[in-house]
Amino acid sequence: MGGFVPYAVISVVHVGALAIGAHAIAGPTKLLLMPALALAVLWTARPLAAGRTLVLLLAAIGLSWLGDGAATFFPFLPELPVMLACFGLAHLAYIWLFARELPTRSLPRWTAVYLVWWVVLLAVLWPHLGALTVAVALYGIVLAGTAATAARTDAVITWGAVFFLTSDTLLAFRIFTPDALPEWAGAPVMLTYTLGQGLIAAGVVRARRRRVS
Structure with a gap:
């Protein structure tokens, strides 16, 4: 997994820049994160035949x-x-990807917690959403769906989806209730985001390797 080192380095620099308020560094490094992750996937998956798993x-990552x-x-x-x-x-x-390409088990019962998460989040944010209420509700459904279906795969992907969530x-909360979080909250947002995306990508490549072998 040495191909993920550049992604890890850019992630650390980006999160560190956010933590100290160095926005001149945080801005450009944010746009480098997903290209670096895509390159990591391509590098580590290069012995494998191209397939729907890697395309998805x-x-x-591109989206x-x-x-x-x-x-x-x-x-x-x-x-x-x-x-x-x-x-x-x-x-x-x-x-x-998680539900059709990589599942190794049925949906665990504990994933019902994601439905509770969605209801609670909407209830708390509802007064602040305005015209975006429907969009945020729908986005919450697909985000919970990602976390739930990830639990059908392995532990690395499952934890990646938890960090993403x-x-x-x-x-x-930072967008709709800015007074609820401190000014430096951008750093933990991006720390959990980079961890989540990185773990998901690494987990998918590892699962793909196992299936091919």
Whole structure:
């Protein structure tokens, strides 16, 4: 998994820049995260034949990149709806990947906690969502779906999805209730995000290797 080292380094630099308020570094490094992760996947999976598993993984990473850079790539559109749309599509790719390509067991009963998470999150944020209520509710469904279907795979992917869910939960509070989190909250948002995406990618490549061998 040495191919993931550049991604890990960029992640550390990005999160560290956010923690100290170095936005001149945090901005560019954010846009490097998903390309570095895609390169890590391509490098570590290079002995494997191209297949639907890797295509779905790279599609999810690419859509996440568009979500990360929504303001940069789509300056003529409102940032938040575009970001939700890009990440929503990324999560649909992940759901397909976990539920159809990589499942090793049935859906565990404990994943019902994600339904509880969705209800509680909506109940807390509802007064602050305004015109985005439906979009956030739908996004929450696909995010919970990613976390739940990841639990049908292995522990690495499952934990990756948990970190991803944690990141988006923190981000939701940061966007809609900014007074509820401290100014430095961007660092834990991106720390859990980079951990989540990295673990998912590494877990998928490892699972693919196991199936091929």
